[in-house]
Amino acid sequence: MKTKIRLKSFTATALLIFTDLSWGDCKNISGTVQLIPEMDTCSILQRTDTPRKYPTLTFLYSLGVPGPTCFVSEFSGQINRTAIHGDGVSGMTLSSFNAPQALNIDGHQAFTAATTLRMTDSNNNLLGTLYLMDSGINSLNDVNDPNDDTTNERLVVIGGTGMFQKYKGQIDIVGNEFSGANIVQGRICE
Numbered sequence: 001m002k003t004k005i006r007l008k009s010f011t012a013t014a015l016l017i018f019t020d021l022s023w024g025d026c027k028n029i030s031g032t033v034q035l036i037p038e039m040d041t042c043s044i045l046q047r048t049d050t051p052r053k054y055p056t057l058t059f060l061y062s063l064g065v066p067g068p069t070c071f072v073s074e075f076s077g078q079i080n081r082t083a084i085h086g087d088g089v090s091g092m093t094l095s096s097f098n099a100p101q102a103l104n105i106d107g108h109q110a111f112t113a114a115t116t117l118r119m120t121d122s123n124n125n126l127l128g129t130l131y132l133m134d135s136g137i138n139s140l141n142d143v144n145d146p147n148d149d150t151t152n153e154r155l156v157v158i159g160g161t162g163m164f165q166k167y168k169g170q171i172d173i174v175g176n177e178f179s180g181a182n183i184v185q186g187r188i189c190e
Contacts, residue, residue: 026189029171031077033088034180037068043089044070044116053131053159054114058094065092073177075117077184083122090115090134109138115155119164128162130188132171150176157188166190 042061044050060069075086095112113134119127136153153173160167167188175182 024190029186035071035177038070042070044091059091088117128164131159
């Protein structure tokens with residue numbers, strides 16, 4: 001039990017990125033997300049905006065690191081009280097965590113990634129796209145157990161299009177991203 005508490009404390013401390021979110025127009029984001037591993041492709045690398053939005057990142061897929069290291073995702077939730085839907089693509093990136101192998105402590109793996117999330121409203125009208133830099137810790141225990149808090153992740157908004165063009169902020173994910181049993185909470189501000 002002490003290991004889990006220590007790692008959650010490490011996650012909260014090590015991944016905390018100080019952003020002043022007290023200015024401008026702020027929006028709360030909440031919901032759930034489910035990741036689907038990509039086995040033979042990496043959709044984020046097929047997007048034409050990836051080189052512009054993530055120019056300094058090296059994706060593990062590009063290095064031939066055994067996968068899956070790329071994912072597609074489905075987000076369902078709210079911005080403030082407005083229903084939204086998101087389709088995402090993401091890829092794990094090279095980091096200082098004993099690259100290209102991720103740090104493994106007591107059955108937990110540290111990782112970094114990049115995510116592009118296209119958001120629509122309940123009528124399927126495009127709201128815009130969020131570009132995010134991710135860091136987190138995965139439990140390498142039972143990924144099929146929806147009660148296992150398999151991921152603690154922070155996604156930092158680095159840019160956007162449409163209504164998100166001038167927004168910055170963060171989104172936190174806690175839970176099993178592969179079963180959809182998770183909590184997504186965040187705040188973005190203009």
